[in-house]
Amino acid sequence: MVVETVPSQAExxxxxxxxxxxxxxxxxxxxxxxxxxxxxxxxxxAMSLPAVQKHVGxxxxxxxxxxxxxxxxxxVRAEPERIALARELLGRxxxxxxxxxxxxxxxxxxxxxxxxE
Amino acid sequence: MVVETVPSQAExxxxxxxxxxxxxxxxxxxxxxxxxxxxxxxxxxAMSLPAVQKHVGxxxxxxxxxxxxxxxxxxVRAEPERIALARELLGRxxxxxxxxxxxxxxxxxxxxxxxxE
DNA sequence: CGTTTCTACAACCATCGGGTTGCAGATTAC
DNA sequence: GTAATCTGCAACCCGATGGTTGTAGAAACG
Numbered sequence: 603m604v605v606e607t608v609p610s611q612a613e614x615x616x617x618x619x620x621x622x623x624x625x626x627x628x629x630x631x632x633x634x635x636x637x638x639x640x641x642x643x644x645x646x647x648a649m650s651l652p653a654v655q656k657h658v659g660x661x662x663x664x665x666x667x668x669x670x671x672x673x674x675x676x677x678v679r680a681e682p683e684r685i686a687l688a689r690e691l692l693g694r695x696x697x698x699x700x701x702x703x704x705x706x707x708x709x710x711x712x713x714x715x716x717x718x719e
Numbered sequence: 720m721v722v723e724t725v726p727s728q729a730e731x732x733x734x735x736x737x738x739x740x741x742x743x744x745x746x747x748x749x750x751x752x753x754x755x756x757x758x759x760x761x762x763x764x765a766m767s768l769p770a771v772q773k774h775v776g777x778x779x780x781x782x783x784x785x786x787x788x789x790x791x792x793x794x795v796r797a798e799p800e801r802i803a804l805a806r807e808l809l810g811r812x813x814x815x816x817x818x819x820x821x822x823x824x825x826x827x828x829x830x831x832x833x834x835x836e
Numbered sequence: 837c838g839t840t841t842c843t844a845c846a847a848c849c850a851t852c853g854g855g856t857t858g859c860a861g862a863t864t865a866c
Numbered sequence: 867g868t869a870a871t872c873t874g875c876a877a878c879c880c881g882a883t884g885g886t887t888g889t890a891g892a893a894a895c896g
Binding site: 611614615616617618619621622623624627630631634635636680682685686688689692693695696698699701702703705706 | 732733734735736738740741744747748752797799802805806812815816818819820822823
């Protein structure tokens with residue numbers, strides 16, 4: 603069963619903004635289905651650790667990952683439901699597209715001379 | 720049949736960045752299945768026309784809309800395939816998630832004492 | 837023709853984004 | 867206790883973004 607909560611525009615902004623960076627998408631890929639510590643992630647990229655921390659922070663605020671402390675290290679975990687939500691949002695556009703196209707076809711079939719404004 | 724072209728990271732950046740703004744998402748919604756001129760779009764928002772033009776430009780560079788001149792006015796049209804592409808990209812994450820989870824389950828079933836590094 | 841409308845582009849400004857370095861707190865290892 | 871590791875945060879730099887105003891070209895209307 604699909605969760606029916608409608609996220610705010612600001613939340614949607616955050617989700618897509620978080621996805622609009624190759625490093626963040628790569629981090630997301632790495633932690634899907636297998637948690638990784640922040641420092642482990644940090645070693646994977648040619649940038650400073652604070653930079654990676656910031657990326658994780660952006661993903662976390664978007665709800666795409668969550669952090670869980672395990673001793674002195676912090677584990678990053680993907681949140682698949684949030685990813686699914688983003689996909690559903692895009693699905694709405696496609697649904698809207700089909701609806702509009704269908705409506706247009708129906709209109710043309712009913713009365714080819716009329717123009718809907 | 721699904722088009723199998725793999726977009727560059729920069730293209731994916733552009734696509735998600737274009738989607739990370741409420742005004743742009745609204746523009747996209749408006750032009751799905753029904754073209755609209757730039758000035759018509761401009762009248763719909765509480766901002767200057769150049770601002771709306773810029774938003775359309777961002778959507779256009781991301782491939783989510785295209786512009787077509789009709790006399791003196793320019794019509795903006797949504798590109799549903801590009802939206803579908805974005806959705807498929809997110810679908811890859813979910814697929815990866817299922818794959819990883821399945822692999823983990825299989826590993827645990829085969830040898831519960833071993834820990835994969 | 838002149839006027840209006842639709843569009844485009846340049847310049848400017850404030851804010852944000854992604855990167856850096858440096859410092860400090862907690863936890864683990866020795 | 868001391869040292870090493872993992873993390874977090876603040877300050878800073880610079881390029882990109884999102885908005886503005888102003889100017890100008892091209893097409894439609896009178």
